[in-house]
Amino acid sequence: NAGVMQNPRHLVRRRGQEARLRCSPMKGHSHVYWYRQLPEEGLKFMVYLQKENIIDESGMPKERFSAEFPKEGPSILRIQQVVRGDSAAYFCASSPPTGVANEKLFFGSGTQLSVL
Amino acid sequence: GENVEQHPSTLSVQEGDSAVIKCTYSDSASNYFPWYKQELGKGPQLIIDIRSNVGEKKDQRIAVTLNKTAKHFSLHITETQPEDSAVYFCAAVGARDSSYKLIFGSGTRLLVRP
Numbered sequence: 001n002a003g004v005m006q007n008p009r010h011l012v013r014r015r016g017q018e019a020r021l022r023c024s025p026m027k028g029h030s031h032v033y034w035y036r037q038l039p040e041e042g043l044k045f046m047v048y049l050q051k052e053n054i055i056d057e058s059g060m061p062k063e064r065f066s067a068e069f070p071k072e073g074p075s076i077l078r079i080q081q082v083v084r085g086d087s088a089a090y091f092c093a094s095s096p097p098t099g100v101a102n103e104k105l106f107f108g109s110g111t112q113l114s115v116l
Numbered sequence: 117g118e119n120v121e122q123h124p125s126t127l128s129v130q131e132g133d134s135a136v137i138k139c140t141y142s143d144s145a146s147n148y149f150p151w152y153k154q155e156l157g158k159g160p161q162l163i164i165d166i167r168s169n170v171g172e173k174k175d176q177r178i179a180v181t182l183n184k185t186a187k188h189f190s191l192h193i194t195e196t197q198p199e200d201s202a203v204y205f206c207a208a209v210g211a212r213d214s215s216y217k218l219i220f221g222s223g224t225r226l227l228v229r230p
Contacts, residue, residue, distance in 0.1 A: 004159070042207075043218075105162065107159035
């Protein structure tokens with residue numbers, strides 16, 4: 001049973017370009033969460049999605065950032081017109097549909113975004 | 117909102133000794149407290165968790181204690197081994213209306229010296 005799969009592992013973008021980060025949850029998981037981690041800091045919640053629905057995007061900047069989790073395919077975190085401050089590790093996590101959401105989170109290996 | 121503080125930021129112990137990492141939280145409504153281990157270049161892995169209706173939980177060399185009155189919880193690793201070296205994060209579930217939102221501490225870098 002594969003874990004949470006994220007790609008790419010490393011992404012380099014120049015200022016003003018777009019970054020697209022992909023996340024495939026664990027098999028059978030229908031809840032996806034995106035977190036951001038700056039160097040030497042803990043993870044910060046960004047957005048919580050279920051299939052075709054954004055449940056909570058309160059941790060995500062209102063401009064330039066968007067997330068989706070379509071009926072088919074991976075969840076996508078999209079950052080438009082990247083700036084240097086967007087450089088961070090972005091982690092995706094998933095949890096099963098039953099029980100209390102967000103417990104027993106399983107994280108992927110992350111995407112390290114570097115903005116030049 | 118919820119705030120989680122974690123200490124120490126770095127911890128160096130001799131192999132075989134015990135390691136203790138402490139966290140405090142601010143929201144008395146928080147009811148779920150997981151601990152994650154993050155190795156270099158990898159995502160956080162859940163190693164143990166505790167709910168607010170339990171005071172202590174053990175899993176082999178790892179234990180977590182929770183003091184609801186004082187709003188703090190601790191991770192205890194006994195008989196440490198070099199492979200325990202990693203960054204450890206505590207977390208708490210946020211306020212009642214956002215129970216799916218984990219609030220993480222800032223991490224403790226544990227080094228186990230052989």
